[in-house]
Amino acid sequence: MTQEQEIREGVDRETVETVQNMGSYKYGWETEIEMEYAPKGISEDIVRLISAKNDEPDWMLDWRLEAYRRWVEMEMPDWALLKLPEIDYQDLYYYARPKSMVEKPKSLDEVDPKLLATYEKLGIPLKEQLILAGVEGAENIDLSNRQVAVDAVFDSVSVGTTFKEKLAEAGVIFCSISEAIKEHPELVKQYLGTVVPQTDNFFATLNCAVFSDGSFVYVPPGTRCPMELSTYFRINAENTGQFERTLIICDKGAYVSYLEGCTAPKRDTAQLHAAVVEIVILEDAEVKYSTVQNWFPGDEEGKGGIYNFVTKRADCRGARAKVMWTQVETGSAITWKYPSCILRGDESQGEFYSIAIANNYQQADTGTKMVHLGKNTRSRIVSKGISAGQAQNTYRGLVSMHPRAKNSRNYTQCDSLLIGDKCGAHTVPYIEVKNNSSRVEHEATTSKVDDDQLFYCRARGVGEEEAVALVVNGFCREVLQALPMEFAMEAQSLVAISLEGSVG
Amino acid sequence: MAAKEEMVAARLAGLTAGPGLSGPRAAARARLAAMGLPGRRDEYWRWTDPAALNAVTPAPATAAAEDEAPLFDALDRLKIVFVDGVFDAAASDDLALSGVEIARIADKIPGWAEALYGTLEAAGQDPVKRPFAALNTAQATDGVLIRVTAAAAKPINLIYVHKSELSDPILHHLVQLEPGAELTLLETGPAGARFNKVMEVDLAAGARFHHIRAQGPDSERRAVTHVFARVAEKALFKSFTVTVNGALTRNEAVIDIIGNDAVAHVAGAALGDGATGAFLHDDTVFVTHAGLRCESRQVFKKVLKHGAIGTFQGKILVKPGAQKTDGYQISQSLLLDDDSQFLAKPELEIYADDVKCSHGSTTGAIDETALFYLRSRGVPEEEAKGLLVLSFLADAIDEIEDAGLKEEIVARLETWLSRHRD
Numbered sequence: 001m002t003q004e005q006e007i008r009e010g011v012d013r014e015t016v017e018t019v020q021n022m023g024s025y026k027y028g029w030e031t032e033i034e035m036e037y038a039p040k041g042i043s044e045d046i047v048r049l050i051s052a053k054n055d056e057p058d059w060m061l062d063w064r065l066e067a068y069r070r071w072v073e074m075e076m077p078d079w080a081l082l083k084l085p086e087i088d089y090q091d092l093y094y095y096a097r098p099k100s101m102v103e104k105p106k107s108l109d110e111v112d113p114k115l116l117a118t119y120e121k122l123g124i125p126l127k128e129q130l131i132l133a134g135v136e137g138a139e140n141i142d143l144s145n146r147q148v149a150v151d152a153v154f155d156s157v158s159v160g161t162t163f164k165e166k167l168a169e170a171g172v173i174f175c176s177i178s179e180a181i182k183e184h185p186e187l188v189k190q191y192l193g194t195v196v197p198q199t200d201n202f203f204a205t206l207n208c209a210v211f212s213d214g215s216f217v218y219v220p221p222g223t224r225c226p227m228e229l230s231t232y233f234r235i236n237a238e239n240t241g242q243f244e245r246t247l248i249i250c251d252k253g254a255y256v257s258y259l260e261g262c263t264a265p266k267r268d269t270a271q272l273h274a275a276v277v278e279i280v281i282l283e284d285a286e287v288k289y290s291t292v293q294n295w296f297p298g299d300e301e302g303k304g305g306i307y308n309f310v311t312k313r314a315d316c317r318g319a320r321a322k323v324m325w326t327q328v329e330t331g332s333a334i335t336w337k338y339p340s341c342i343l344r345g346d347e348s349q350g351e352f353y354s355i356a357i358a359n360n361y362q363q364a365d366t367g368t369k370m371v372h373l374g375k376n377t378r379s380r381i382v383s384k385g386i387s388a389g390q391a392q393n394t395y396r397g398l399v400s401m402h403p404r405a406k407n408s409r410n411y412t413q414c415d416s417l418l419i420g421d422k423c424g425a426h427t428v429p430y431i432e433v434k435n436n437s438s439r440v441e442h443e444a445t446t447s448k449v450d451d452d453q454l455f456y457c458r459a460r461g462v463g464e465e466e467a468v469a470l471v472v473n474g475f476c477r478e479v480l481q482a483l484p485m486e487f488a489m490e491a492q493s494l495v496a497i498s499l500e501g502s503v504g
Numbered sequence: 505m506a507a508k509e510e511m512v513a514a515r516l517a518g519l520t521a522g523p524g525l526s527g528p529r530a531a532a533r534a535r536l537a538a539m540g541l542p543g544r545r546d547e548y549w550r551w552t553d554p555a556a557l558n559a560v561t562p563a564p565a566t567a568a569a570e571d572e573a574p575l576f577d578a579l580d581r582l583k584i585v586f587v588d589g590v591f592d593a594a595a596s597d598d599l600a601l602s603g604v605e606i607a608r609i610a611d612k613i614p615g616w617a618e619a620l621y622g623t624l625e626a627a628g629q630d631p632v633k634r635p636f637a638a639l640n641t642a643q644a645t646d647g648v649l650i651r652v653t654a655a656a657a658k659p660i661n662l663i664y665v666h667k668s669e670l671s672d673p674i675l676h677h678l679v680q681l682e683p684g685a686e687l688t689l690l691e692t693g694p695a696g697a698r699f700n701k702v703m704e705v706d707l708a709a710g711a712r713f714h715h716i717r718a719q720g721p722d723s724e725r726r727a728v729t730h731v732f733a734r735v736a737e738k739a740l741f742k743s744f745t746v747t748v749n750g751a752l753t754r755n756e757a758v759i760d761i762i763g764n765d766a767v768a769h770v771a772g773a774a775l776g777d778g779a780t781g782a783f784l785h786d787d788t789v790f791v792t793h794a795g796l797r798c799e800s801r802q803v804f805k806k807v808l809k810h811g812a813i814g815t816f817q818g819k820i821l822v823k824p825g826a827q828k829t830d831g832y833q834i835s836q837s838l839l840l841d842d843d844s845q846f847l848a849k850p851e852l853e854i855y856a857d858d859v860k861c862s863h864g865s866t867t868g869a870i871d872e873t874a875l876f877y878l879r880s881r882g883v884p885e886e887e888a889k890g891l892l893v894l895s896f897l898a899d900a901i902d903e904i905e906d907a908g909l910k911e912e913i914v915a916r917l918e919t920w921l922s923r924h925r926d
Binding site for chain 1 (some may be wrong): 839845849859862864
């Protein structure tokens with residue numbers, strides 16, 4: 001509709017073009033860089049090759065091979081409300097790294113400028129002094145206290161991690177997982193696969209076999225991590241799957257806030273992303289994990305896009321441990337993702353705040369699991385699903401109160417918003433209550449964008465698409481408020497961009 | 505694969521189908537063979553073990569002592585009695601009622617019934633398989649065929665008597681309401697050791713159908729029942745079920761709203777006390793909206809104690825184009841002690857944007873403040889609990905429109921509650 005719009009008085013051409021470009025995926029460009037690939041397909045040899053590329057110890061290779069052997073016997077799950085295309089697991093690359101990364105750079109200064117430029121362009125400069133550039137509104141923020149350490153993952157490898165030294169001073173370990181396997185094997189051995197076991201599900205098992213890199217965080221007892229940590233995942237190479245693995249250990253009384261972002265180039269063919277995130281939270285510790293998932297969603301006709309199959313789980317192992325998942329899911333052609341909380345410790349708490357937006361031909365099946373095992377545990381779920389175009393958006397969740405989880409509480413609120421009559425919004429909650437001192441409440445509503453609210457905005461001269469964005473932002477408010485500041489601003493504009501073209 | 509077919513063949517081997525309907529029965533047998541018997545790995549059987557329903561012979565179940573006056577006894581109604589699934593002509597009234605044609609499968613099957621038999625069941629197999637309904641269509645020995653052409657002069661009461669320890673009745677009823685016709689159908693009693701019942705209800709435009717059912721009070725009985733309803737324009741479908749006791753009760757309701765401006769309400773109240781034997785009560789409800797401006801309500805309440813298990817699987821499906829749908833669903837359980845369980849899956853699947861759909865589900869113990877309030881005003885604890893339980897069930901019971909019938913159900917609930925005090 002924007003193309004036809006006549007240029008009104010006082011609106012210059014540049015503004016019109018900016019508006020027209022808003023609807024397109026901002027991160028769809030590609031970095032031209034020489035890559036090194038493992039041969040196409042998956043086999044024991046490929047698993048061995050990935051392990052060798054990362055220069056891994058034998059125990060790690062054995063663990064991968066065990067997972068691979070299990071995976072071969074497994075079948076892709078079909079219970080989600082998704083039309084899953086056939087995925088030929090032999091027709092993609094499981095390992096791709098820039099040639100310049102073959103010899104691992106010793107510091108950020110040695111990293112290929114092309115890679116640094118890529119992240120610069122994404123708004124994630126890998127320079128320690130200029131961390132928030134590219135984030136809208138950043139110029140208005142007092143930057144002195146808002147440093148964010150970044151681990152940047154490019155296809156199959158970690159390009160670099162910033163602020164490592166400063167974090168080390170506080171005792172915090174923040175590095176790529178490949179590095180952690182070599183440098184901190186005792187921690188990795190102790191915790192890897194204990195939250196998401198090798199046998200967990202088809203995609204997690206695949207990840208165990210072929211994960212190439214990812215981030216590792218250890219926050220020592222009583223430490224408040226001095227800055228926010230973040231990982232930025234970029235898929236660049238064509239026909240390549242990204243399989244990263246993140247392991248976060250927050251020791252007794254420690255605190256960390258972790259941010260995750262992801263993008264990929266615009267391509268006609270779909271690409272696979274199967275990640276695993278494991279979080280271990282000990283007594284009195286707290287982890288905040290925030291994601292803005294903005295993988296390429298496919299074009300208006302549903303061509304291309306990322307198939308995002310992710311297993312994320314936090315294990316509150318100690319008393320009073322606390323985890324908060326916040327996610328803004330705007331990208332990916334297919335999203336299959338259920339960040340979960342195992343509330344094992346007494347009085348532990350889990351929270352899940354989610355905005356999932358599906359437009360055009362996107363399909364999202366996402367939600368959470370709150371497994372209450374300890375006494376006096378608390379959980380809260382706030383999910384906002386928005387469907388537009390021909391998209392299908394499903395909230396799927398589990399709240400389980402075990403017999404031992406006395407006096408526990410759950411509150412769940414799932415709201416769905418439909419924009420247009422060709423999309424779908426679905427809610428599939430599972431509630432299992434096995435003791436009577438706990439209280440579980442679940443509410444869900446489905447509605448359309450309120451005409452009165454739209455009319456109000458329109459009457460005050462707000463354009464139709466902008467008005468919808470405003471109403472939708474209001475609908476998402478509870479979740480947006482749970483996001484760290486810099487993410488909240490990005491998320492707000494993403495909500496608007498993801499819905500471009502869905503009205504009229 | 506072969507094992508699946510063998511299981512079905514073994515399950516059917518001991519059964520003798522009633523007369524007639526060879527076409528729809530063969531089709532149902534083929535459907536059953538294709539889908540097989542259910543197992544715990546099937547999505548809609550994850551919380552209810554179908555083993556006792558799959559078993560070739562039923563587990564023995566003693567009939568409860570007949571120490572209660574029959575429900576609705578004082579009401580002017582047409583009684584049709586089945587003892588362990590066998591029609592009891594002597595105990596039944598003459599099957600003649602103004603505005604209604606009544607027949608039985610085992611007697612004479614009218615043309616309209618030939619055409620309807622099995623069709624709603626078959627349609628209700630998608631997207632979720634309901635193997636015991638197909639088994640029923642294939643093997644039902646008898647059933648009542650009711651065609652209503654005007655407002656029925658009085659309610660029809662299907663009375664199920666359980667006598668034999670090993671009875672395994674399979675009944676299939678058809679109810680067809682012509683445009684503007686009205687009927688109240690009552691179902692009471694425990695029917696048998698293991699009861700499989702299907703009722704297909706076809707409501708034409710403007711028809712009004714009220715269904716009130718009481719299951720119990722046998723403790724050891726098992727039952728799997730299905731109601732398949734097709735609701736046309738401006739028609740009204742209302743169904744209420746009260747269940748007390750029972751080792752296993754699976755009640756499925758599959759409601760297809762095909763016309764505009766139609767209304768469908770399904771409600772249930774269940775009382776489970778594990779102290780008098782295992783109690784597992786499962787409501788599986790699917791309401792599909794295809795018409796414009798239709799309203800549906802699902803209201804399910806369960807009161808559970810001593811290891812009783814209650815499950816609810818409900819769905820509101822709004823098809824593309826079914827705009828202005830008003831869909832509501834609530835499932836709640838009151839856990840009177842720490843041993844009981846409530847498992848719920850309240851689903852919404854919505855493909856139209858101008859709709860208002862909501863669902864809620866809550867689980868918890870009795871409200872201590874309310875209990876304290878009543879106690880402080882001199883109400884004895886057990887009585888106070890009884891009051892709170894009844895008030896908890898009120899939303900479901902209120903779905904009974906007729907004041908007299910509602911009163912009788914409440915009175916019976918009070919009796920049952922008083923029998924299950926600790």
